[in-house]
Amino acid sequence: MTDEHYMRQALREAQRAYDEGEVPVGAILVMNERIIARGYNQVEKLTDSTAHAEMIALTAAFNFLGSKYLPEAILYVTIQPCLMCSGALYWSKIGRVVYGAEDEKNGYKRVAGDHSPFHPKTMVTSGVLQDECAQLIKNFFKERRR
Secondary structure: OOHHHHHHHHHHHHHHHHHOOOOOOEEEEEEOOEEEEEEEOOHHHHOOOOOOHHHHHHHHHHHHHOOOOOOOOEEEEEEOOOHHHHHHHHHHOOOEEEEEEOOOOOOOHHHHOOOOOOOOOOEEEEOOOHHHHHHHHHHHHHHHOO
8 A cells, every 4th residue: 555545544534524623634543554543633522622633543543552652553644743743653652654734833843843753763754645635724724714
């Protein structure tokens, strides 16, 4: 399977968030070419500012595996993780993070710059289906401003 295939799965989760009036961010966790966890933003639904797609997917993966570490896992998320999510990913020792669109306003790079906030062994890939991921967010906020 390709990064694009898995990012399309994360986009499906983001669409769920969009449909529920949440900022459309979706995430999936993959191990051995198998999706082990999914998440989408549920901040409004749960009235919890930490209910980001990545956090929900991480919690589901920890529960599924019975482990707090994910060195063999890959996170696919539609937008660059924020600093909070990056911290959680650091502690999970995740093997790889793949994201779609940049987030200049709230992404980890705003604070961390070129320094990676992830575990030293974590590999990062950006820009996968970037246009589709960015367009979903743009459409969401454009619709809200009407």
